[in-house]
Amino acid sequence: xxxxxxxxxxxxxxxxxxxxxxxxxxxxxxxxxxxxxxxxxxxxxxxxxxxxxxxxxxxxxxxxxxxxxxxxxxxxxxxxxxxxxxxxxxxxxxxxxxxxxxxxxxxxxxxxxxxxxxxxxxxxxxxxxxxxxxxxxxxxxxxxxxxxxxxxxxxxxxxxxxxxxxxxxxxxxxxxxxxxxxxxxxxxxxxxxxxxxxxxxxxxxxxxxxxxxxxxxxxxxxxxxxxxxxxxxxxxxxxxxxxxxxxxxxxxxxxxxxxxxxxxxxxxxxxxxxxxxxxxxxxxxxxxxxxxxxxxxxxxxxxxxxxxxxxxxxxxxxxxxxxxxxxxxxxxxxxxxxxxxxxxxxxxxxxxxxxxxxxxx
Numbered sequence: 001x002x003x004x005x006x007x008x009x010x011x012x013x014x015x016x017x018x019x020x021x022x023x024x025x026x027x028x029x030x031x032x033x034x035x036x037x038x039x040x041x042x043x044x045x046x047x048x049x050x051x052x053x054x055x056x057x058x059x060x061x062x063x064x065x066x067x068x069x070x071x072x073x074x075x076x077x078x079x080x081x082x083x084x085x086x087x088x089x090x091x092x093x094x095x096x097x098x099x100x101x102x103x104x105x106x107x108x109x110x111x112x113x114x115x116x117x118x119x120x121x122x123x124x125x126x127x128x129x130x131x132x133x134x135x136x137x138x139x140x141x142x143x144x145x146x147x148x149x150x151x152x153x154x155x156x157x158x159x160x161x162x163x164x165x166x167x168x169x170x171x172x173x174x175x176x177x178x179x180x181x182x183x184x185x186x187x188x189x190x191x192x193x194x195x196x197x198x199x200x201x202x203x204x205x206x207x208x209x210x211x212x213x214x215x216x217x218x219x220x221x222x223x224x225x226x227x228x229x230x231x232x233x234x235x236x237x238x239x240x241x242x243x244x245x246x247x248x249x250x251x252x253x254x255x256x257x258x259x260x261x262x263x264x265x266x267x268x269x270x271x272x273x274x275x276x277x278x279x280x281x282x283x284x285x286x287x288x289x290x291x292x293x294x295x296x297x298x299x300x301x302x303x304x305x306x307x308x309x310x311x312x313x314x315x316x317x318x319x320x321x322x323x324x325x326x327x328x329x330x331x332x333x334x335x336x337x338x339x340x341x342x343x344x345x346x347x348x349x350x351x352x353x354x355x356x357x358x359x360x361x
Contacts, residue, residue: 001050003031003355004082006073008057008089008117012104013275014138015088017157018351019054021344022086025352026052042079053080057089057117065120069093084359090121092131098358101128102136102155103146105271133358136351138274141293155351156298157274158282158344163255165284165336171260178244178257184216185318186261186285188276192227196267199311201237206315208239211322218244218257222273259283263321263328266290267309274298281339286331288317298342302334 005022007015026033032048036055047053055076059068074095077085085093086100090107093099106114107121114122121128125146129135135152137143143152166174175181185204189196197219204217219226225247234240246257258264264280266272266289277298280287289295291305304321306313321328 001083001356001359002047002081003052003359004055004077004080004085005052006055006057006085006087006089006091006093010115010117011089012106012118013273014102014104014157017275018086018088018102018136018155020160021155021348021351022052022355025348029352036076036080038076047080053082060116062116062120062123065091065116084355086136086355087128089117090128091117091124092128099132100134100136100355100358101132103138103142103148105138105142105274107146134354136354139294139297141297153350153354155347156342157278158342158347159275159279159339161344162251163279163282164259165282166256166259170256174256174260178218178246178260179216180214182214182216183262184218184244185263185265186218186220186258187265187267188220188222188273189226189267190222191225192230193267193269194227194229194233196269197226197230198233199309199314200265200267201233201239201243202311203314203318204243205239206311207318207322208242210315210319213322214242215262215322216242216244218246218261220246220249220254220257222276224248258285261285263288263331265314265318266295267314272298278339278342281335281342284332284335284339286321286328286335288314288321298338300334300338300341302331302338304331 007019023033032051034047034051034053036053037045057068059065069091073093077095077097082097084098085095088102090101090103092101106118129148132151135148136155137148137152138157140154187200226245234243258279263286266277266287272295274294281302287299287303289303290309291307304317306317
C-alpha cells in the first residue's frame with residue numbers, strides 16, 4: 001500500500017511530530033520512505049509497493065494553495081497510485097481517495113498573523129473536516145473548540161523514546177557538570193523569546209531574594225542557540241552566575257540535563273508547548289505552567305498551575321515548590337502516572353492503524 005503524506009514547512013510542530021510517528025511505524029512495517037520529486041518521472045523514482053511518500057506543498061499564497069489542492073495534488077496522488085493520503089496541514093483536497101487531515105495548534109480563525117498555509121487551512125476547516133475519513137487532533141479541547149465531533153481521533157504529543165526518569169544517583173554527575181553540584185530549575189525557550197526570558201529572570205530574582213540558596217536556573221534553547229539579545233541581557237543580570245544557557249548539547253547530554261532537574265518551568269507566549277511538557281512528564285519532573293484546557297488535559301495533577309502569568313505568580317510558584325518537599329514529591333509521583341497516559345508507542349500504532357483503516361473504506 002502506498003501512503004501519501006502531504007506536508008508544508010510552515011505547518012507547525014504537530015505536523016513534525018506526526019511525521020516522526022509515521023516514519024517510526026513505517027520502519028517497523030518495512031515500508032519505504034521517500035520524498036516525491038516534481039522534476040523526476042514517477043517511473044524513475046523507484047517507489048515500492050509498500051511506501052510512505054512525502055509530498056511537500058510548494059505554494060505560499062492563498063490562490064496558489066487553492067490551485068495546488070484542487071489540481072496539482074490530485075495529479076501527483078494519481079501518478080504515485082496512493083491508496084490513502086494524510087494531510088498534515090489540516091486541508092483536504094479534491095482527490096478521489098480516502099483522506100485524513102491533522103489539525104495543528106496554530107489553526108484558528110482569529111489568528112491574524114498566521115502564515116498562508118495556516119490561514120488557508122482555517123478558512124476551509126469545515127469543508128476539510130467534512131471530506132476527511134478521520135480528523136486527527138492533538139487534544140480533546142482543540143476538537144471541542146473547533147466543534148469536531150463524529151470523525152475526530154486524538155493523537156496527543158508524546159516524548160521521544162530516549163527521554164526517561166533518572167534515579168538520584170544518576171543525577172549526581174550531571175549536577176556536578178552543569179550546576180556546580182546544586183539543584184536547578186529548568187526551562188526551554190524559543191531561541192529569540194526575550195520576553196519570557198526576562199520574565200523568568202525577574203521571577204528567579206524574587207525567588208533568590210526570598211531564599212539566598214545555591215539553587216541554579218538552567219535554560220535550553222528550543223532549537224540550537226539563543227539569540228544575541230538574550231546573551232546580552234544575561235550579562236547585566238544580578239544573579240547571572242546562577243543562570244546557565246546551555247547550547248549545542250548532544251542528545252544524550254540533553255536527556256541527562258532534563259531528567260536531572262529539580263523541576264520544569266514552562267513559559268509560553270502563545271500556546272503551550274505540549275511536546276516539551278510531555279518530555280518533562282516522561283522524565284518525572286514537577287511542572288510549573290499556565291493553567292488552560294490543554295495543559296490540564298495533558299498534565300492532570302502533575303503541575304503547579306499559574307492562573308495569571310506574571311513575575312509575582314511565577315516566583316510564588318517557584319518558592320512554593322522549593323520549600324514544600326511534600327508537594328514536590330507528590331508532583332513527581334503524578335508526573336510518572338500521567339506519563340503513562342502519553343504513551344508514544346500506543347499513539348504511533350493508533351495513527352498507523354487509522355491510516356490503514358481509512359485506506360480500506
